[in-house]
Amino acid sequence: MRNSTIGAVALLLVMSFxxxxxxxxxxxxxxxxxxxxxxxxxxxxxDWKVQTGNxxxxxxxxxxxxxxxxxxxxxxxxxxxxxxxxxxPGVIGWYRKHFTLPAGxxxxxxxxxxxxxxxxSKIYLNGIQVGGQRFGYVSFYCDLTPYLKTTGDNVLxxxxxxxxxxxxxFYSGTGIYRHVWLIATDMVYVKNWGPP
Numbered sequence: 001m002r003n004s005t006i007g008a009v010a011l012l013l014v015m016s017f018x019x020x021x022x023x024x025x026x027x028x029x030x031x032x033x034x035x036x037x038x039x040x041x042x043x044x045x046x047d048w049k050v051q052t053g054n055x056x057x058x059x060x061x062x063x064x065x066x067x068x069x070x071x072x073x074x075x076x077x078x079x080x081x082x083x084x085x086x087x088x089p090g091v092i093g094w095y096r097k098h099f100t101l102p103a104g105x106x107x108x109x110x111x112x113x114x115x116x117x118x119x120x121s122k123i124y125l126n127g128i129q130v131g132g133q134r135f136g137y138v139s140f141y142c143d144l145t146p147y148l149k150t151t152g153d154n155v156l157x158x159x160x161x162x163x164x165x166x167x168x169x170f171y172s173g174t175g176i177y178r179h180v181w182l183i184a185t186d187m188v189y190v191k192n193w194g195p196p
Contacts, residue, residue, distance in 0.1 A: 040104055040184040044097060044112075045073040048176070052077050052093040059124035059157045065096045073180055074116075076173035078162070090162035091174045097156040099182075106150045108184040111192060113141040116178030120161040126154060136162070136172065141183075141192050 049068040057063050077093045101110075112123070112130075119136030122129055126149065131142030148154060162174035183192065 038186050042102060042182045044180050044182050048073055049096040050075060052091050054092045055094055058094040060127045061155045074177045075175045076177060078174040092161045092163045095158040095176055099154050101148060101150055105184040109187055109189055110144045110148055111141045111183050112144055112156060113181040113183055113192065115139050117158065117160060117176050118162055118172050118174055120165060122159040124157040
């Protein structure tokens with residue numbers, strides 16, 4: 001009896017090791033895999049242009065940002081000012097991202113998802129405001145589909161304002177502090193983050 005119990009436990013252990021890949025996937029990963037064929041998700045954290053200040057016309061496609069610093073995301077505009085102010089210096093600034101529509105995105109619904117922008121953000125694509133988020137600790141997305149160029153340069157511009165309306169009692173930073181995603185789906189699709 002004892003040998004058969006040990007044998008059964010050993011068999012269960014071996015089977016669990018063989019099936020471990022399926023067990024380790026999180027519910028989100030399993031859901032992503034299920035919809036992989038109808039949803040393309042690309043992280044676009046590299047090669048953003050950044051400049052502090054309330055710069056007139058920075059949302060426009062033709063605006064010259066060649067003198068702006070190039071950075072990766074996550075990024076904090078305030079961090080360089082902390083040593084000079086000994087506090088949390090809220091600032092106003094802009095980010096710009098030039099991109100061409102990736103292969104497989106043409107003819108699809110395309111959104112940009114921001115995992116975190118602090119704060120009072122306004123999002124523009126090719127000079128047109130497509131969305132924004134007032135609060136800095138909320139992920140959000142904007143539909144880019146009607147304003148995308150299928151060929152040539154697209155410009156995604158993000159305005160952030162952490163100076164006008166300060167709401168934090170601790171160091172919050174200013175800017176795009178989490179990943180940015182470009183997501184394409186079929187025209188008939190499950191809404192980002194599901195219903196309602």
